[in-house]
Amino acid sequence: MIISGEEYVKRLKSYDREIYAKGEKVDFDHPNVKPVVNAIAYTYELAKKNDAYKPYSDLVGEEVNRLNYVNKTPEDLIARYDYQRELSLRLATCNYRCTGCDAINALYPATKALDERLGTDYHQRFLSLLKEIQKNDYACTAALTDTKGDRKKRPKEQREAYVHVVEKRDDGIVVSGAKIHQSGALAADVNFVLPTQTFKEGEEEFALAFAVLPEDEGVMYVLQNTGVQAKFREGGEFEMGNPKYGDRTTCMVIFDEVFIPWERVFVFEDLKAVRDVLTYFAISHRCAGAACKAGFIDSMTGAASLMLKANGLENVPILRQKLGEMVGVSEATYAIAIGAAAKGYDAKGSWQPNQLMANAGKIVGVEGFNKVIMHLADIAGGIPVTAPSEFDLKNEKLGKYLQNYLKASEDFTAEERLKIIKFIEFWVTSSHLLGAIHGGGSPAASIIFLQYLADLKSREEAVKNNLDL
Numbered sequence: 316m317i318i319s320g321e322e323y324v325k326r327l328k329s330y331d332r333e334i335y336a337k338g339e340k341v342d343f344d345h346p347n348v349k350p351v352v353n354a355i356a357y358t359y360e361l362a363k364k365n366d367a368y369k370p371y372s373d374l375v376g377e378e379v380n381r382l383n384y385v386n387k388t389p390e391d392l393i394a395r396y397d398y399q400r401e402l403s404l405r406l407a408t409c410n411y412r413c414t415g416c417d418a419i420n421a422l423y424p425a426t427k428a429l430d431e432r433l434g435t436d437y438h439q440r441f442l443s444l445l446k447e448i449q450k451n452d453y454a455c456t457a458a459l460t461d462t463k464g465d466r467k468k469r470p471k472e473q474r475e476a477y478v479h480v481v482e483k484r485d486d487g488i489v490v491s492g493a494k495i496h497q498s499g500a501l502a503a504d505v506n507f508v509l510p511t512q513t514f515k516e517g518e519e520e521f522a523l524a525f526a527v528l529p530e531d532e533g534v535m536y537v538l539q540n541t542g543v544q545a546k547f548r549e550g551g552e553f554e555m556g557n558p559k560y561g562d563r564t565t566c567m568v569i570f571d572e573v574f575i576p577w578e579r580v581f582v583f584e585d586l587k588a589v590r591d592v593l594t595y596f597a598i599s600h601r602c603a604g605a606a607c608k609a610g611f612i613d614s615m616t617g618a619a620s621l622m623l624k625a626n627g628l629e630n631v632p633i634l635r636q637k638l639g640e641m642v643g644v645s646e647a648t649y650a651i652a653i654g655a656a657a658k659g660y661d662a663k664g665s666w667q668p669n670q671l672m673a674n675a676g677k678i679v680g681v682e683g684f685n686k687v688i689m690h691l692a693d694i695a696g697g698i699p700v701t702a703p704s705e706f707d708l709k710n711e712k713l714g715k716y717l718q719n720y721l722k723a724s725e726d727f728t729a730e731e732r733l734k735i736i737k738f739i740e741f742w743v744t745s746s747h748l749l750g751a752i753h754g755g756g757s758p759a760a761s762i763i764f765l766q767y768l769a770d771l772k773s774r775e776e777a778v779k780n781n782l783d784l
């Protein structure tokens with residue numbers, strides 16, 4: 316089923332969810348929560364407009380959202396990346412459903428392999444939930460990152476730092492712990508909970524994958540608090556930079572003895588399955604992240620181009636050249652995702668991106684993102700971090716001065732220019748840069764993968780042949 320953004324919001328508001336912001340329990344209309352809901356609602360609206368974003372699913376015999384679909388072909392992956400890129404451009408923030416898509420496309424092959432190895436029924440359990448997800452057009456997210464405590468210690472030395480089983484019952488398991496940095500989890504219908512890392516023998520109690528639904532008791536969501544979030548609480552029309560869709564909003568998800576029935580447990584105390592889930596997820600997310608970054612870079616490029624015009628600098632060659640470079644970075648990052656889709660592989664009936672290319676997408680994407688933020692900051696001048704507020708512009712006494720002093724090109728009013736300035740402030744000072752660096756795993760994780768996967772031998776051989784060594 317394909318539902319509208321409005322239907323998603325109505326369903327979400329029927330949930331009795333424990334969300335906290337700045338020390339207070341809040342609802343879905345809170346200024347820090349609403350932009351997340353708006354962003355997810357937009358994913359529904361965009362899917363309605365484009366057939367490529369709503370493929371036909373054999374599993375349920377109807378059209379489903381692209382982000383709830385198990386990819387079967389390179390074209391499926393490419394359509395997913397196009398959807399993500401467009402969402403990033405239009406939202407200028409996270410679409411929040413992408414980790415859910417990665418979880419679906421990781422659990423599908425991993426649970427199949429697990430059943431083939433052990434004769435269990437994890438895949439059927441997963442398919443039963445997936446059917447519900449597709450039939451109801453649920454918004455899904457995935458929570459991997461544990462709080463991890465002292466990074467030198469193993470999980471057994473600090474159980475609370477990792478989500479773990481506190482009780483095993485006939486009808487399910489009881490889990491405790493917390494996941495940190497969770498994008499959009501508070502506004503999802505389904506939260507997949509996956510492992511943060513691989514585990515060694517003896518650490519089986521942490522080797523888990525399961526799903527949390529709105530009716531589960533003991534789950535709390537604690538919102539991030541950044542300068543952008545404070546600005547949203549301060550109010551205004553555009554002072555916060557990205558007024559409709561907000562910052563890349565994350566939260567800590569706390570599990571206080573949460574009961575999960577067996578039908579929603581997809582990996583239980585199995586070290587090999589954890590490794591499979593993690594590998595599929597990480598590759599899928601890093602590759603989608605490359606397409607997503609391309610969309611973010613497109614948004615920054617649009618902002619940079621508008622700023623040049625608002626300042627009357629649009630004909631300065633050295634500044635225009637930076638726009639060309641920004642476009643080049645975006646296309647290169649996107650092309651890596653498309654290449655990884657084309658050069659991908661079949662895993663138990665699902666189409667997965669090329670592993671080397673996906674990890675390269677993360678590295679190139681982060682470097683490109685950095686470069687583009689620098690270009691944007693360069694083009695904009697210092698004003699994104701020094702400008703007065705929209706409230707000053709609207710102040711009875713100050714207004715007439717600021718209307719004058721904040722205006723530049725004749726083609727833009729002072730207010731229009733200030734909107735662009737605030738949008739650029741949002742891009743350069745919000746959670747985006749750290750999100751680009753660490754989302755999907757820090758760059759070091761990708762580099763380790765690349766070192767492990769790289770065929771250095773054949774490269775060495777080619778050089779040896781060339782040099783007659």
Ligand SMILES: Cc1cc2nc3c(=O)[nH]c(=O)nc-3n(C[C@H](O)[C@H](O)[C@H](O)COP(=O)(O)OP(=O)(O)OC[C@H]3O[C@@H](n4cnc5c(N)ncnc54)[C@H](O)[C@@H]3O)c2cc1C
Pocket residue numbers: 414457458459460463466495496497498499563565746749750751753754755756757758759760
């Ligand atoms: C905006 C944003 C959104 C995110 N969204 C999600 C989400 O939706 N779901 C989710 O599960 N996660 C999410 N993440 C989490 C992301 O995956 C993590 O930030 C990332 O894996 C790094 O973990 P950490 O932040 O805990 O860093 P830390 O573990 O504290 O690491 C800090 C640095 O030290 C390095 N490091 C750590 N341990 C070692 C070691 N033993 N040896 C060498 N180097 C080491 C890391 O590579 C990193 O560079 C998000 C993060 C951000 C910033």
